[in-house]
Amino acid sequence: MTLVQRFWWNCLRLHRSVTIWFNSVLAFVAFVLPEIELFLPQLKDYLPEDNYKLLMLVALTGNFVLRFKTTKALRDK
Secondary structure, X not given: XXXXXXXXXXXXXXXXXXXXXXXXXXXXXXXXXXXXXXXXXXXXXXXXXXXXXXXXXXXXXXXXXXXXXOOOOHHHO
């Protein structure tokens, strides 16, 4: 199997990775967070001032936990 074939084979298996899903959801939330605050000003009472600090803490903690959960390489899933 060539390097390019191996790369595409691994890309086809990305949907099986919980870490990839977790980071994709966090990236989406980081992208839409300013729009949510802009269009839903009622949420400002419930959201903390430093949203991105909280988001980074969730990302760090989540990736830390998922790293210890991982038992197989992506190519073995």
